[in-house]
Amino acid sequence: MGALSGVVVLIALGLVAWFTPLLSVRTVQVDGLAAVPExxxxxxxxxxxxxxxxxxxxxxxxxxxxHLPKVRSVRVQRVFPSTVQVTVVERTPVLYFDSPEGAHLLDCDSVEFAIEPPGPGVPKLITDHPDGSDAVTKAAVAVMAAIPLPLRDQVGVGAVVARSVSDIALELRDGRTVLWGGTVDSARKAAVVGPLLSQPGKVFDVSSPNLVTVK
Structure with missing residues (x-):
């Protein structure tokens, strides 16, 4: 009898929680927004x-x-008694390319998520057939994504010139050029390019990160 009473109580509590206004949504809290309007x-x-x-x-x-174009990921959680917590991670541009419609922004997944001015510091992609699904475009995006953000700011990449998936170069804002090559060993290349750029020169070749050259 005691066990049955306990079950009845649990069912009653469940029904109360399901229908009672005491547990109705009163607040929606959204975090992580910068470019997406709340x-x-x-x-x-x-x-x-x-x-x-x-x-x-x-x-x-x-x-x-x-499904919002500038949202990369989102998490929705219940915070009892009455708050819906929404945590958004926005897409941020790592490259852009020009077209008659305007500047197409590409995120680190090579997703074209907006056509709008890229904002300061976003490098321009220069390639024959820029498109989020294009293999050369994806390779250029992967190269930029492999470079840590502080290093990107330090070296000041103005443009990424991608002639093929294995022939990618970074044009720095100060006029110097980094020959990157392909996406293979990008982590190693990112590790050596910072110290290498402290040396005098115009062209810095890290396409073979174990045998870098400066001209």
Missing amino acids: QQVLDALQVPDGLSMMRLDTNAMAERVS
Whole structure:
């Protein structure tokens, strides 16, 4: 009898939690936004007024927000008693390329997520057929993504010239050139290029990171 009473109590508590206004959504907190307007996220979430926290489909909400072009990833969580916590990771440009429509921004996954001015410090991609699905474009993006952000700021990449997947060069804003080669050993190349650029020269070849040259 005691066990049955316990089950009845649990069912009753579950029903209360499911339907009671005490556990309804009162606050939606969105973190991680810089370029995406908060109202766009709230509109995509589609949180019904007064809905019980227990009835939220957080996966469906996250899926809707993830379709916003500038959203790379999103997590939606319940924070009891009444808050929906949304954590957004935005797409940020690592390269852009020009077209008649404007500047196409590419993130570290080679996703074209916006056509708008790239902002200061974003290098221009120079290649024959720039496109997020193009192999040469993807290789250029992979090279930039392999360079840590502090090093990118330090060396000041103005443009990435990609003639093929194995012939990629970085044109620095001060007029120097780094011959990168392909994406193989990019981590090693990123490790050696910083110290190498402290030497005098115009052309720095790290395409073979174990045998770098300066001209």
